[in-house]
Amino acid sequence: MRTSIATVCLSGTLVDKLHAITDAGFDDVEIFEPDLIAAPQSPEEIRALCERLGLGIALYQPFRDAEGVVEHEFARVLQRAEAKFQLMDRLGVDTMLVCSNVATATIDDDDVSADQLARLAERADAHGKRIAFEALAWGRYIDDYRRAWSIVERADHPALGVCLDSFHILSLGHDPAAIERIPGDKIFFVQLADAPILSMDVLSWSRHHRLFPGEGGFDLPAFVAHALRAGYAGPLSLEVFNDVFRQTDPARTALHAARSLTVLQDALDVGRLASDSDRHSDSSSEPLELDQVELKAPDTDEVAALLERIGFAPRGRHVSKSAWLYAAGEARLVLNEHNVSIAEPRIAGFGLRYAEPHGAASRAERLGARRAHRRVLSGEADLPAILSPDGTEILLSGPDSGIRWPEEFTGGRGAPDPGILGIDHINLTEPVADIEEAVLFYSTALGLTRESAAELAGPTGLVRSQVLRSRAGGVRLALNVVPPLSEQRPAARRHAQHVAIACVDLPSLLTRARARGLRTVPVSENYYDDLAARLDLPDEELVRLRSAGLLYDRDEAGEYLHCYTETVGTVFFELVERRDGYDGFGAANTPVRLTAQHAAA
Template sequence: MNTSVATVCLSGGLVEKLHACAVAGFDGVEIMDADLVAAPESPEEIRALCDRLGLRIEMFQPFRDAEGVDDTTFADNLRRASAKFDVMERLGTDLMLLCSNAGTATTGDEDVLVRQLGAFADLAAERGIRVAYEALAWGRHVDDYRDAWRLVERADRPNLGICLDSFHILSRGHDPADIERIPGEKILFLQLADAPALDMDVLQWSRHHRLFPGEGDFDLTGFLGHVLRAGYTGPLSLEVFNDTFRQTDVVRTAAHARRSLTWLADRTAAANGWSEPRIPAPKEARGVDFVEVAGSDLHEIDQLLGQLGFAFRGLHQSKPVRLWSAGTARIILNEQVRAAAPRLSALGLTVDDARSAAARASALGADPVFRRTYRGEVELRAVASPDGTEVYWNDRDPEESWIREFSGGEARAAFAGTIDHVNVSYPWQEFDEAVLFMSSVVGLGAEPPADVPGPRGLVRSQVMRSRDGVVRLPMNLAPPTAPVPHRHIAVRVDDAIAVARGAQERGLRFLPIPANYYDDVQARFALDDDVLGALKELGLLYDRDGDGEFIHFYTPTFGGLFLEIVERRGGYDGYGAPNAPVRLSAQRQVA
């Protein structure tokens, strides 16, 4: 699989972009005309740099508004094209992207379009240049790839073919199945982009909201399958216009982009029964092995866990690390870091084959994690997610493996719990990358996103989960000007009221909930007076739907972290979303 990326996808100057593409492992690039125009380096210097970096310049793009015009205008367009052909020769590339006319076209007469496309291709042929004609979704007369192919076929020039762009095809709802009617050798280039399903002007949708494969709602697996079955043998190239990606770190974004292509190629091969690329299949998480909290002083978290009723399992035999547990809910406190504020630092998952899970992560470009392990200690395989949070895989019984490295504690907790979900949050520029990481590397599926009102605007919530719901990662994105929401660990119990009473007796004070909340709960659900009284007395929150009930409460926040105790009754499968604004407001009041 040869891979490519358009320089328009990345931030910075052209030289920075090229270096980042090489570091990420791309085979080639599409040079954007605007990037070259703004670069202080000459085309010859850019060509030499690409040679040194091992990057092939796959295509120069775009040339706009050429066809469908009067003869005088077309003659001037050929003059413009000739000048750009000069630049291409200096760059050392022989493929130009020609977009369908979206601005100056005055006629949609096919005879005129065919004649002018042929003349354009003939001029390019004199210079040994091929032309890939692309139907823009907002083209004035040509906005469908099938129309573009019909014009190319009629023009009948050996150096003229088409460029297929997933956004231009799928955003308009065009059926990609007809791609298989096009001879593979006439598909000169393929550009890939995902996007969220939005109801808006297609040009603005394209310019600002494209995403890398795996982050949006397009069926790119099906789309790519059609292209490859048609016989296309060129590179898989990304062309993603996105305001976020053009502001974020160029090296990190390039790595993110490269991962998305590997994921897409792997998904497409698996869907079609092809043998390439050979990446280990995703290993579905069977459960949460542990959650780790890191900080230089975590004694407040020790006190919190003890008051909740967790059992202290002891100290690690060789590291300043402590273990607390309640049933299979295991929380590790790691004081091997300098940062004082507690933070969620790692997530451990149980899988059937940890070696294979780690191999897949490596194939997708995830950075491996090294932790010093002494003789007799279990070495868990791990990688770092884009924000640095580490993901570990374990295929052994923890009680018979790594838990034996802790001693000096007790095994009996006040209750038996499990990790219900781990709520993580991201700044605006990291959110899409995190979603792709969790889906491609960790193998979690994405539920439809939801918006939760908060004191600083709407918080977008995207839940990533295993198919059976045993592993759940609600991911929160705050408004751009708001602080990043706190992360938290939710522990599921059989009786949240009993756990709350015990914790209160041990001195724990929960997040204060206003009396107005309980008036609203009673108005909505007409609860029994004893149940409502218990909720008010203990500061618990309540939700109900057609499948069941949900009772939960929150601890105080330490640094950027807090805990939640949850009880699910019946088939309730949500997260108490109606209560989130109350929680966010209460946390803001006590901050």
């Protein structure tokens, strides 16, 4: 199946967009008319550029307000269309999208619309062109693809077919199954967009909130499957209106878009309609557990001191790099000072353990992940590594390699605190412009399952949090969107990320850690007063929590105790204790943490 994307999906000039679309691997492009009108290049120059790039022009769009009009108005429609057909000759494109009338229709009569579209198709045919008629969800009279097809069928012209747009069909809740009753050769074009399920007027929803496949709530595999079963053989094309995507780097957005089509095609290639859980049914594509977290800085002494106060012990220095391993229980953190270009400590990468790491790396690459190039000397573990869209390095280890690589660190000392079990989860931050791309990457390239997002109040605005995890629970990853006001804060507190450390008997561990000098984020007295009012906790438990400075949450399965350390650079640590199967992240307590950290910044 050929892939296509509309230029409206991307930022930049038309030439910028065409280069980005080509570099991302698309076969075809839809030229959005405003992009061509604004371009200084002639249609012939754009055509020549596409030919040099090997990029087909699959569609010219949109032509508006063409049918359902009085006859003298339709004469002007034909004049406009004649000019566009001549333009399409110069551009080298044979199909034009005609939208159902929104502004000028005054006749709600299928016979009239069919007659006018047939005459428009006759003019198109004279130029060797085709008309793909699309029912807009906000069309004045025609807003249902089934009615659009009925009108096209009544017009009965070989140069007239339908365009099926997933947003216009699924946003109104129309059943896409009837697509299979349309002959495949009369489906001239298929446009795809996902979207979050929102309750708002459909025009604003469409113009500002469309997403790429796999990022919203529409069942696009089912939608496309209906078109393919009808016999559609044209390109699958993305048409995504989104305020964020039209402001971000076009090359990165195009890669993001291409990844979404690869994921969609994977769901189709298995020969069945795949849900999110089905797509990762192959256990070899899903990570088993977190192997390690890497923090980078020119000087990691402050982070090292914090880890030792928590209860980690240094395992030693790497045999060939300026890097140190700190370990406790199954938790391993690498402090790396090798080839560092950043000023403050930050989470630079993490390791995941797979049953087949090289196969997982190859799958991630096919989904658009870049390979990370690492210097590996003889005798060192050569782990495959990939880069997330923001450059976070992800090392993929196997059942054996995950055991061997720590042996490259020598000269350790001391014993870790026995209360530390391992790494519970990682929390990364993403700018609002990058969150959809990041979620799609981590859920597809790494084989994680996406859970519902939450919005949490903080002093600088709402924090959107998206959790991803492996189905078995060995890997938990939370992505937080940075509020705009947070971007204006000092760099050292702007993008604070954290590593959550799983513990047993957290109150006792905290007593030992504080004796080693650990300081945790303070908790207000108001919090404990509210806790006493909300939850039926024994008095002695409330006293214990208050005296230890611990936050508390519970669900139907169990309880969650946690606290946060001070922030070093852009990193802090969370100490957590899960009791009796608790599976959340203490989200209700996030505003307390954000407020305390904001006050300390």
